[in-house]
Amino acid sequence: MKRQKRFEELEKRPIHLDGFVKEWPEEGFIAMMGPNDPKPSIKIENGVVTELDGKKRADFDLIDLYIAKYGINLDRAEEVIQMDSVKIANMLCDPNVSRQEVIDVTTACTPAKLEEIISKLNFAEMIMAAQKMRPRRTPATQGHVTNIRDNPAQIAADAADAALRGFPEEETTTAIARYAPLNAIAITTGAQSARPGVLTQCSVEEAAELSLGMRGFTAYAETISVYGTDPVFTDGDDTPWSKGFLASCYASRGLKMRFTSGSGSEVMMGYAEGKSMLYLECRCILITKASGVQGLQNGGVSCIGIPGAVPSGIRSVLGENLVCMMVDLECASANDQAFSHSDMRRTERMMGQFIAGTDYISSGYSTTPNYDNVFAGSNVDAHDYDDYYVWERDLAVNGGLHPVQEDDIIKARNYAAKAVQAVFEDLGLPAIKDEEVEAATYADTSKDMPDRDMVADMKGAQDILDRGITGVDIVKALNNHGFTDVATAYLNLLRQRLAGDFLQTSAIFDENWNVISAINNANDYKGPGTGYRLWEDKEEWDRIKDLPFAVDGKNAKL
Amino acid sequence: MAEMDELVKKIMAQMQQQNDAPTTQSTTASAPTTAPTKELDASDYPLFSKHPELIKSPSGKGLDEITLDDVMKDNVKADDLRITKETLQYQGQIAKNAGRPAIQKNFARAAELTAIPDEKILAMYGALRPYRSSKQDLEDIAKELETKYNAPICAAWFREAATNYESRKKLKGDN
Numbered sequence: 001m002k003r004q005k006r007f008e009e010l011e012k013r014p015i016h017l018d019g020f021v022k023e024w025p026e027e028g029f030i031a032m033m034g035p036n037d038p039k040p041s042i043k044i045e046n047g048v049v050t051e052l053d054g055k056k057r058a059d060f061d062l063i064d065l066y067i068a069k070y071g072i073n074l075d076r077a078e079e080v081i082q083m084d085s086v087k088i089a090n091m092l093c094d095p096n097v098s099r100q101e102v103i104d105v106t107t108a109c110t111p112a113k114l115e116e117i118i119s120k121l122n123f124a125e126m127i128m129a130a131q132k133m134r135p136r137r138t139p140a141t142q143g144h145v146t147n148i149r150d151n152p153a154q155i156a157a158d159a160a161d162a163a164l165r166g167f168p169e170e171e172t173t174t175a176i177a178r179y180a181p182l183n184a185i186a187i188t189t190g191a192q193s194a195r196p197g198v199l200t201q202c203s204v205e206e207a208a209e210l211s212l213g214m215r216g217f218t219a220y221a222e223t224i225s226v227y228g229t230d231p232v233f234t235d236g237d238d239t240p241w242s243k244g245f246l247a248s249c250y251a252s253r254g255l256k257m258r259f260t261s262g263s264g265s266e267v268m269m270g271y272a273e274g275k276s277m278l279y280l281e282c283r284c285i286l287i288t289k290a291s292g293v294q295g296l297q298n299g300g301v302s303c304i305g306i307p308g309a310v311p312s313g314i315r316s317v318l319g320e321n322l323v324c325m326m327v328d329l330e331c332a333s334a335n336d337q338a339f340s341h342s343d344m345r346r347t348e349r350m351m352g353q354f355i356a357g358t359d360y361i362s363s364g365y366s367t368t369p370n371y372d373n374v375f376a377g378s379n380v381d382a383h384d385y386d387d388y389y390v391w392e393r394d395l396a397v398n399g400g401l402h403p404v405q406e407d408d409i410i411k412a413r414n415y416a417a418k419a420v421q422a423v424f425e426d427l428g429l430p431a432i433k434d435e436e437v438e439a440a441t442y443a444d445t446s447k448d449m450p451d452r453d454m455v456a457d458m459k460g461a462q463d464i465l466d467r468g469i470t471g472v473d474i475v476k477a478l479n480n481h482g483f484t485d486v487a488t489a490y491l492n493l494l495r496q497r498l499a500g501d502f503l504q505t506s507a508i509f510d511e512n513w514n515v516i517s518a519i520n521n522a523n524d525y526k527g528p529g530t531g532y533r534l535w536e537d538k539e540e541w542d543r544i545k546d547l548p549f550a551v552d553g554k555n556a557k558l
Numbered sequence: 559m560a561e562m563d564e565l566v567k568k569i570m571a572q573m574q575q576q577n578d579a580p581t582t583q584s585t586t587a588s589a590p591t592t593a594p595t596k597e598l599d600a601s602d603y604p605l606f607s608k609h610p611e612l613i614k615s616p617s618g619k620g621l622d623e624i625t626l627d628d629v630m631k632d633n634v635k636a637d638d639l640r641i642t643k644e645t646l647q648y649q650g651q652i653a654k655n656a657g658r659p660a661i662q663k664n665f666a667r668a669a670e671l672t673a674i675p676d677e678k679i680l681a682m683y684g685a686l687r688p689y690r691s692s693k694q695d696l697e698d699i700a701k702e703l704e705t706k707y708n709a710p711i712c713a714a715w716f717r718e719a720a721t722n723y724e725s726r727k728k729l730k731g732d733n
Binding site for chain 1: 646667
């Protein structure tokens with residue numbers, strides 16, 4: 001065939017590098033309302049659920065048993081299952097129906113009922129609903145802080161940099177697993193040095209992650225994965241009961257935690273059992289609710305390529321965030337994985353969460369260029385900051401970040417790198433040289449950093465664990481080297497564990513350690529004139545308005 | 559993550575040694591002299607600013623006894639920076655009264671677990687993972703939770719898991 005030139009040009013566009021597949025329900029390649037999804041149903045006899053979404057109790061797998069016992073408000077379940085799903089969908093986006101009225105209904109739903117309600121909403125209605133249903137009034141976002149060489153000075157500097165830009169939560173992980181304690185110490189020290197109150201985590205294997213928290217190197221955890229089918233849950237090396245117990249382990253040490261799930265994980269792991277992604281995700285959400293965990297990271301997450309490949313997939317992903325909010329869970333709404341080659345499409349991907357506002361719009365936003373993102377790259381990265389500020393400014397939307405001055409960032413990066421240098425010296429870890437501090441101050445990526453002796457670092461990391469070093473030792477180390485303000489901030493983070501206020505739903509801290517959660521900052525959206533409005537949050541709106549590269553007419557030489 | 563698995567194994571091994579030694583773990587909480595007379599709710603939140611008098615370390619220290627100065631004088635140990643059973647119960651009441659009873663249940667389990675050493679609860683978590691334990695293993699942990707740690711809610715959790723693992727084939731040898 002003789003090629004039509006416009007078609008040839010279109011094929012060169014980045015969107016053609018993305019993967020798209022046609023619906024294939026048998027293998028789970030369907031966003032929602034698949035032909036094999038069960039119809040909503042529930043039967044309760046003597047307080048025990050004997051039928052759930054068309055399945056008899058004898059056929060329940062562990063997930064069904066768990067959800068049936070702990071995940072659904074049975075007092076209203078039989079009434080709610082009879083309600084018209086269109087009516088409930090209307091309640092969701094009708095500003096005259098309060099969040100609490102909706103919650104009373106949606107916490108009594110089965111997984112299939114939740115899926116059916118979502119299927120009645122178009123994308124704009126989902127945004128309307130999410131704006132009302134997110135638990136915390138003030139939206140926020142979370143950042144990834146990693147680099148592919150696990151350089152501790154750079155982690156600390158990037159953590160400080162991100163803290164100034166407004167991230168109240170920061171997450172690191174490792175390129176090499178043995179670095180975990182060093183990366184955890186570096187991110188926490190760096191974040192506290194720039195903006196006290198930032199919560200930090202280090203994503204590693206479940207038991208190891210808990211151990212880092214217990215030692216006082218991190219403040220919360222999020223990579224506690226749950227799945228929507230029994231074989232995948234087992235492959236993930238857990239059961240609902242082990243995950244529920246793990247949740248209690250975290251709380252018992254005063255550590256915040258949320259679970260993680262997301263569309264596409266069951267397809268990826270080969271056991272979708274012929275069900276749609278949204279149906280399976282609704283099961284994950286109710287497992288989380290059943291565990292008494294305060295929140296969930298969901299919305300495709302690292303498997304976003306799978307829902308992203310099928311029709312209505314990105315709509316369904318906003319739908320699963322919304323279900324999370326409908327059962328009154330904190331929602332960290334993904335947008336955290338590079339999945340599209342097209343800048344237009346990755347913008348489209350996050351518009352729903354961005355416009356509605358969620359507890360964490362991204363979970364997380366890469367605070368380094370994606371080159372250094374050890375989570376395989378995020379949907380948005382450090383080189384997108386200025387674009388992101390303009391989105392916020394253009395639309396008057398609080399996306400959780402604000403512009404910063406270059407000199408403030410240079411100061412903060414330098415101070416953070418020096419603070420972690422002091423901690424390393426005090427704890428007898430391989431020295432962070434002055435040239436590394438200098439490099440970290442001005443670095444964009446780890447290409448700008450000098451080499452470290454990685455073998456020595458790994459030995460040092462093991463040594464920290466063997467010696468039983470804790471957060472208290474880090475506080476002392478900081479103070480011993482004159483970083484009294486950072487020592488105080490680090491200690492305050494540890495003291496907050498005693499109070500447990502940040503274990504409540506959607507909790508973050510401001511720079512004065514005031515907790516901001518769904519308890520004392522509950523979403524009160526009820527239509528125009530209510531809820532969070534950026535221009536009413538004057539200080540933040542001023543920061544966003546004050547774009548450093550905007551022309552100031554008063555100073556312009558005309 | 560193989561390295562981290564090794565690390566956990568190592569911690570487990572250390573835990574085993576500690577278990578062989580007589581237990582000295584003390585988690586007796588502060589005297590409940592300041593216990594509130596009614597259930598707490600959103601109006602009592604945050605505890606840190608509204609009820610600092612209720613917040614104690616496991617050894618009974620108040621927040622005003624956990625300052626940077628106290629840390630530098632070695633008066634504060636890592637164990638002083640752990641939440642207590644009582645505080646978790648207060649936060650549970652706040653969660654329930656804000657319409658989140660499931661969180662209160664989680665905190666009730668957690669309150670019991672405050673009495674259990676780090677290594678030990680990591681091992682208990684490991685035992686609940688699929689194909690790790692026989693029904694008897696889980697029952698033994700349930701007994702230990704009840705008798706040694708006064709943790710009946712968690713004991714029931716293990717027994718419920720044991721029953722379900724048996725019928726749904728998640729016990730040791732079922733794979």
